[in-house]
Amino acid sequence: MNWMPVYLSLKIAFYATLISAVFGVPLGWLLARNRSIGGNLLSSFVMLPMVLPPTVLGYYLLIFIGRQSFIGRWLQDTFQVNLVFTWQGAVLAAAIVSLPLMVRAVQASIESVDPNTEDVARTLGKTEPVIFFRITLPLAWQGILAGVVLAFARAMGEFGATLMVAGNIPGKTQTLSIAIYDAVQAGNYEQANFLVVLISVITIFSLWILNSYVKNNRW
Amino acid sequence: MLILEIEKCYDEFVLNTGWKADKGEIVVLFGPSGSGKSLTLRAIAGLETPDRGLIRINGRLVFHNQKNINMPAKDRSVAYVPQNYGLFPHMKVYENILFGMNGNSPERRKKKAMQLLQRVGLENKWNKYPKQLSGGEKQRVALSRALANNPEVLLLDEPFSAVDMTVRKILRNEIRDFLAQWQIPIVLVTHDPDDLGALASRVIQYGNTKVPVCLNR
Numbered sequence: 001m002n003w004m005p006v007y008l009s010l011k012i013a014f015y016a017t018l019i020s021a022v023f024g025v026p027l028g029w030l031l032a033r034n035r036s037i038g039g040n041l042l043s044s045f046v047m048l049p050m051v052l053p054p055t056v057l058g059y060y061l062l063i064f065i066g067r068q069s070f071i072g073r074w075l076q077d078t079f080q081v082n083l084v085f086t087w088q089g090a091v092l093a094a095a096i097v098s099l100p101l102m103v104r105a106v107q108a109s110i111e112s113v114d115p116n117t118e119d120v121a122r123t124l125g126k127t128e129p130v131i132f133f134r135i136t137l138p139l140a141w142q143g144i145l146a147g148v149v150l151a152f153a154r155a156m157g158e159f160g161a162t163l164m165v166a167g168n169i170p171g172k173t174q175t176l177s178i179a180i181y182d183a184v185q186a187g188n189y190e191q192a193n194f195l196v197v198l199i200s201v202i203t204i205f206s207l208w209i210l211n212s213y214v215k216n217n218r219w
Numbered sequence: 220m221l222i223l224e225i226e227k228c229y230d231e232f233v234l235n236t237g238w239k240a241d242k243g244e245i246v247v248l249f250g251p252s253g254s255g256k257s258l259t260l261r262a263i264a265g266l267e268t269p270d271r272g273l274i275r276i277n278g279r280l281v282f283h284n285q286k287n288i289n290m291p292a293k294d295r296s297v298a299y300v301p302q303n304y305g306l307f308p309h310m311k312v313y314e315n316i317l318f319g320m321n322g323n324s325p326e327r328r329k330k331k332a333m334q335l336l337q338r339v340g341l342e343n344k345w346n347k348y349p350k351q352l353s354g355g356e357k358q359r360v361a362l363s364r365a366l367a368n369n370p371e372v373l374l375l376d377e378p379f380s381a382v383d384m385t386v387r388k389i390l391r392n393e394i395r396d397f398l399a400q401w402q403i404p405i406v407l408v409t410h411d412p413d414d415l416g417a418l419a420s421r422v423i424q425y426g427n428t429k430v431p432v433c434l435n436r
Contacts, residue, residue, distance in 0.1 A: 114303070114305065116301040116302075116303060116305035117305050117306075117307055117308075119261075119264070119266050119292075119299065119301065119305065120299060120300075120301060120305040120364075120365075121307075121318070122264075122265070122266065122291075122292035122293055123264050123265070123266070123292050123293070123295070123297055123298060123299040123365075124293075124298075124318065124319035124364070124368065125293045125294070125296075125319070125321055125368065126293060126318075127293060134318070135307060138309045139307075139308065139309055
């Protein structure tokens with residue numbers, strides 16, 4: 001059995017989740033607290049990866065980070081970094097695809113925090129960062145955790161955009177879902193079965209952990 | 220002493236009010252819902268910005284639109300107890316009170332928090348979460364938390380709306396005796412006429428001075 005795709009998928013999903021959390025939590029907070037036209041525009045933009053076909057998304061990414069593009073050339077010239085056909089490129093693709101799930105979950109959970117509690121904290125002399133970290137974040141924690149798990153699951157299963165950006169290089173960018181496709185194409189059903197069972201187990205297990213955690217932590 | 224003279228335009232009505240509250244006085248803002256009572260409280264607390272006017276607390280100008288003064292809520296030294304008390308559900312009773320206390324060493328803060336709880340007869344509930352308390356107990360915790368920092372003004376929004384009629388009577392007496400110990404201006408919002416006789420030093424009527432159009436908009 002070839003374990004490499006499993007390891008790659010876990011690594012890529014881990015970094016992708018990290019990135020989408022770092023961007024998704026502030027974005028979700030912003031969207032929950034800002035109901036202006038700008039907020040609506042931003043919201044639509046953030047949700048795009050959820051409705052666009054993954055191949056289209058991958059194509060956009062290729063245009064933006066490819067060697068011919070401004071950003072791609074800049075990355076190449078200043079950092080000697082090329083994202084196309086690398087696992088870091090796959091991380092970028094997975095992060096963008098999972099960001100909407102993260103943002104939606106964070107936004108919903110922050111919207112459910114009673115604004116009175118934040119107002120009281122203001123009158124008690126607290127600054128906005130203190131309020132965010134000691135009131136808003138702890139109260140929205142479960143929703144944020146749900147967002148993390150969903151984003152991770154989505155990143156684990158990423159196929160279309162990853163294939164476009166990172167390709168299908170065994171041992172380098174061949175993730176679980178791509179390896180499954182590859183194995184089926186090659187008629188290697190033993191490997192396909194193994195990977196399918198594995199990804200199912202990982203996904204069900206993470207959802208189960210999430211559910212039992214949320215059940216035990218309600219005030 | 221609290222002095223205010225404010226105006227704010229909303230789509231459906233105009234808030235226009237001016238009055239003052241002395242030390243130890245309970246000023247009751249009375250009127251139907253939607254007449255701007257809560258908005259007045261929020262403006263005093265610094266959670267809402269009026270379009271025009273001024274708010275002065277003990278000689279400090281905390282809001283003045285012409286002088287461009289608008290002190291943020293955190294610096295106003297105004298205690299605010301919202302309608303549902305706004306207790307922090309993820310913190311225990313004593314943590315709720317500690318959260319609002321600034322300055323002093325942690326030990327002294329803790330001691331003072333326990334003293335405040337003793338004063339309202341809740342010292343044995345210090346380790347409980349808000350959801351484990353009754354409506355009246357929640358109110359007492361919210362009051363203790365609001366007063367823990369020795370504020371210069373106390374604002375109470377519909378303090379009895381969450382409890383039933385029988386408890387309301389007891390709470391009214393309780394809160395009056397309790398508030399008498401604090402020599403600061405207290406502003407209380409209600410739409411219940413029974414609150415007036417029991418609590419008010421002065422009543423400000425809301426809702427009968429509606430101006431249909433907002434002038435200099």
